[in-house]
Amino acid sequence: MTLRVTARAAAGLAVLAVLTAGCARAGETPSGAADAPRPAAETAPGDAVPWDTVDAFQAARRGSYTETIGITGGGMGPMTLMEETVRFDLEARYMERTVSVSDDMSTDAAPGGELRFVYTDTAMLMWHPNTVETCGTHWIDLTDAASAELTGADLQPGDLLIVEPLEFLAAATxxxxxxxxxxxxxxxEITAPADLGFPNSSALLENPGAQEAIMGMDAVAEVVLIEAGTSLTISVDLTEAFRTIAPSGEVPEDVVVRTAWNVTRDIPPFATDLPADVADVTCMGTG
Known part of the structure; x- marks a missing residue:
């Protein structure tokens, strides 16, 4: 579990609340794996964009992606629970993440609006909208905080420099x-371990049995490659994984839960300097 779990945990729990309560709210429509062995694609028509196109993404050192977690079905309109955008520069060992959480799905840890995170090999920083009064700045230094208290796991800053959609592609079987x-x-269409696309949540941290079940599950995903080879999309069906951790197991039959990524490679260079005005996490009464 990573520091981004602080925000993503709210989304994971919100998914379960929506599914089990039958909520009728309608929302908006919904790194290091370059050396991993990759299976060859089945024979495709001559006009198909070749599967080998993904190799250029695995080799890219700088890029960006958006991730959306959404629900359809269950008597609801399409609902986006969480969306995040990420820029990474693996040469600079830098990643920045902006997480958007809807007001309906907000918590104290992940309030409605935006949270931002910056990860390097030596730092974990968070931008929070409500910390100016108590901390004097929006930026909070989480680097020396107790990992177990904040994330449920003992991780180092460099452990967070993972380009999730590329890790998912590299793990395809x-x-x-x-x-x-x-x-x-x-x-x-590809198959990969479901836990690589599953949003980590406190529901998982508190349920070792569910963790083990999801670790043993596969998820089916659709990958769209375009001729230009500068972007790709991945849509992962995680419905069965969510059924596994639903408190009552009562998830409507027509519900579909998906994580979707849109990845762009070789984006222009961007600033990777850390913010200058950063407060210690203890200002939030944590640590």
Missing amino acids: GEPRHLETTSSGSTY
């Missing part, structure tokens, strides 16, 4: 299966 090629690109 079997042969990617070509589904279709249209003017929008070529769609492939």
Whole structure:
């Protein structure tokens, strides 16, 4: 579990609350794996964008991605529980993450609006909207805080420099299966461990049995590659994984839960300097 779990935990719990309560609110529509072995794709039509296109993404040292966790079905309109954007520069050992949480899904740890995180090999920083009065700044230094208290695990700053969608692609098992090629690109189906796409939450931290079950599950994902080869999308069906940790197990049959990533590689250089005005986490009464 990582420091981003502080924000993502709220989203994971919100998913369960929505599914089990049958909430009728409608929302908005919804790094280091370059050397991992990659299965070859099944034979695809000659006009298909080749699966090998993903190799350029695995080799990219700088890029960005958006991640959306959403629900459809269950008598609800499409609902986005959380969205985040990430920029990474692996040469500079720097990653910045902006997490958007809807007001309906907010908690004290993840209030409605935005949270921001910066990770390097030596620092874990968080931007919080409500800390100016108590801390004198929005930026909080979490580097020396007790990891177990904040995240439920003992992690070092460098452990957070993971490009999640590329880790997911690198872990694919079997042969990617070509589904279709249209003017929008070529769609492939892959299978990968479900826990790599699952939003970590306190529901998992407090339930070792659910953790073990999800660790043993596979998830099916669709990957869309475009001819230009500068971006790709991944949509992971995590419905069965969420059913596993639902408190009552009563998830409507027509509910679908997905994590979706849109990845862009080789973006222009951006500043990787750390903010100058940073307060110790103890100003928040933690640590």
